[in-house]
Each structure stands twice: as structure tokens, then as C-alpha cells.
Amino acid sequence: MSIKIRMIGTGSAFAKKYFNNNALVTSGDYTLLIDFGITGPLSMYQMNMPLDRIDGVVVTHLHADHIGGLEELMLRLRFDYKKKPTLFIEEHLVQPLWDYSLRGGLEFGAGGTQKLDDFFHIIPLTARKPQEVAPGLRLEIWPTRHFPDMPSYAIILNDKLFYSGDTVFDPNLIGSALERGCDYILHECQLEGQGLFHATLAELLTLPEDVQRKVRLMHYGDHMEQYIGHTGLMTFLHQHETYEFPI
Ligand SMILES: O=c1ccn([C@@H]2O[C@H](COP(=O)(O)O)[C@@H](O)[C@H]2O)c(=O)[nH]1
Ligand SMILES: [Zn+2]
Ligand SMILES: [Zn+2]
Numbered sequence: 001m002s003i004k005i006r007m008i009g010t011g012s013a014f015a016k017k018y019f020n021n022n023a024l025v026t027s028g029d030y031t032l033l034i035d036f037g038i039t040g041p042l043s044m045y046q047m048n049m050p051l052d053r054i055d056g057v058v059v060t061h062l063h064a065d066h067i068g069g070l071e072e073l074m075l076r077l078r079f080d081y082k083k084k085p086t087l088f089i090e091e092h093l094v095q096p097l098w099d100y101s102l103r104g105g106l107e108f109g110a111g112g113t114q115k116l117d118d119f120f121h122i123i124p125l126t127a128r129k130p131q132e133v134a135p136g137l138r139l140e141i142w143p144t145r146h147f148p149d150m151p152s153y154a155i156i157l158n159d160k161l162f163y164s165g166d167t168v169f170d171p172n173l174i175g176s177a178l179e180r181g182c183d184y185i186l187h188e189c190q191l192e193g194q195g196l197f198h199a200t201l202a203e204l205l206t207l208p209e210d211v212q213r214k215v216r217l218m219h220y221g222d223h224m225e226q227y228i229g230h231t232g233l234m235t236f237l238h239q240h241e242t243y244e245f246p247i
Pocket of ligand 3: 061063146166
């Protein structure tokens, strides 16, 4: 059993060379989108990947580089493709996603007065409670520390792959993922500066070598190429590339 992850983008919020850090997970016939930021629709177009491939979407948090492409996705799926995908999102984020991020553009539309559940089958998630997505694909969300008081989540796939979402460097969180049995740690990485809201490369380099071997870096800035060869035993994920994980 394996899943494939194609990186729609690997860049940080304001990176211009790399699209927003979003990913497509494929397990069997099912395609799950992890986040869909402002640059998501253009990146999918460049990958020649029609939006109706998407069966489900899981959202880590409400920053625009993670949800800014949803309006276009929702409209295209509802009206062009007549498809209603599933939305997996932490239970307390359902209403804020609609009220603060999507409602202004979508409430009054071609379908009359519209609501979030006109576009998605909504599956509210509880942190640390496993949720089956499709046969052979299970996810769990774990809270992360990102902006103070802002709900933000990492994603665990099949107990084997940890996808950090946005978080400060949190060795305990990484330790929990390893204890759970995760063999793959896809982690955000801020290349330069202080890690106020993100994990810096300098911080990630303090991880022991056996952990670094499991780490793939994403959500990085435009100077990524300068850092190739300077990431210890960790390697960069690259936008539009597909990675296969036997999980
Ligand atoms: O003071 C602020 C408040 C909000 N932002 C927003 O955060 C994200 C940054 O994205 P990250 O991927 O978490 O870096 C972006 O949407 C900003 O509008 C901020 O940067 N500063
Ligand atoms: Zn981000
Ligand atoms: Zn963020």
C-alpha cells in the first residue's frame, strides 16, 4: 500500500518563485487536497490537473496561502463540474472559514443564497481523533503552535506520514509523530531569520541525524536553491514533483 503526494506548491506565504505550500494526496482512486492557497488554481492549471480530480480537501488553518484558492475551487466544482467534494476541517473552524474567509464572495451567487454545505460535504474533525477519508486513507489532525491563539493543525496520514502545516519549531510535536510511528516528516521550514511563527532551518538542524533523515522540507522562501547542501540530512520537496510513500 502506498500513497502519492504531489506538491502543488512548496513556497512560503509571500514566496514568488514557488507556489503556496499545498499538496495533492492520492490513495487508490481518491484524491485529497491538503490546503489550497491563493496560488493553488494557477499551479493546478500549470500542472494540467483539472480541479474535478479533487475528491476531498483538508484545511490546516485559515491563512490565505492555505485557503485563498478555495473560492475558485468551490465555484468551478459546483457550477462547471457539478461536483460536491468533502471538506475535512477541525470542528471549530467550520464557521470561521465561512464567515470570515468565504462568505463575502460566495453567499449571494448563481445558486441564490448559498452556504458552505452547498459546496462541500462537511466532515468536522476533532483533534487527535482518526477519520477515515477513503479506503486505505486515514487522517488525524494535531494542534500546532503557529500564530498565538490561532488554531492551526498538522496532519497525520495512516499513522506514518506527518505533514506539519504551519508551526513553530516544536521538538515535542515531532517526537510525538515519531512515537506514533511516522517514518516521514514533511515539515515547513523558514530559511532565514527568527522563528516567531515558523520553524527555522537552524532549529530543524538541531534534530538528531536519525530524525533528520526522515525530514523533507517545504514552505520555504525564494532563496531555497542557495540552501541545497546546507540542510544536514534533510532534503527539500520541490513544487509539482510527486513523491511516493509506502504507507
Ligand atoms: O501580523 C500578521 C497577521 C497575519 N499575517 C498573515 O499570516 C499569513 C502568513 O502566512 P504564513 O504561511 O503563516 O507565514 C499571511 O496570510 C498574512 O496575511 C501576517 O503575516 N502577519
Ligand atoms: Zn503558510
Ligand atoms: Zn500560516
